[in-house]
Amino acid sequence: MQKNRVEIAGMLAAKPETRFLPSGTRVANARIAENYSYRDRDGKQITNTNWHNLAFYDELGSIAATYEKGDNLFVEGTIQQRKFTPKDGCERTVHEVIVRSCHLIAAPRGRQAEAAASATAEGVADESWPVSAA
Numbered sequence: 001m002q003k004n005r006v007e008i009a010g011m012l013a014a015k016p017e018t019r020f021l022p023s024g025t026r027v028a029n030a031r032i033a034e035n036y037s038y039r040d041r042d043g044k045q046i047t048n049t050n051w052h053n054l055a056f057y058d059e060l061g062s063i064a065a066t067y068e069k070g071d072n073l074f075v076e077g078t079i080q081q082r083k084f085t086p087k088d089g090c091e092r093t094v095h096e097v098i099v100r101s102c103h104l105i106a107a108p109r110g111r112q113a114e115a116a117a118s119a120t121a122e123g124v125a126d127e128s129w130p131v132s133a134a
Contacts, residue, residue, distance in 0.1 A: 005078060006076070006077060006079055007074070007075070008032055008034055008097065009072070009074045010032040010072070010073065011072055012068070013030070014030065014031065014069050015030075015067065016029060016056065016067055025057060025061075027055060027056065027057055028055075028062075028064035028065055029056075031052065032073060032075065033049050034050050034052070035047055036048055036050075053096035055080075055096050056102070057099075060101075064099075067104070071104060072105040073105060074103045075097060075103075076100055076101045076102070077098045078100065079095060079098075
């Protein structure tokens with residue numbers, strides 16, 4: 001049996017960059033950071049960050065184009081390894097997550113406040129932006 005599946009929850013490092021393949025397929029590329037913490041032998045808190053490259057194709061590329069830097073995302077997909085040779089002639093290998101599904105967990109606090117203010121001003125609660133009392 002073989003299985004290639006990854007789930008990552010983290011923060012976007014920057015707004016996804018969108019481009020089109022020669023076939024017309026939309027592709028959005030982004031990087032996501034996920035942190036984990038542990039205590040070393042001396043009891044000191046250590047935090048480590050892992051960075052992952054993401055590739056969103058077709059409809060997911062359109063959705064990813066709406067995301068902003070700092071958005072908290074949950075993505076599910078498969079890991080792909082590909083090689084390419086840039087103009088400098090040195091072959092490079094890239095590992096990336098081909099996103100199959102994604103969910104916006106929460107917007108950054110500034111965008112939450114804007115969404116809450118506009119929802120209050122209109123008198124309508126906006127379910128798409130969770131607002132926390134912090």
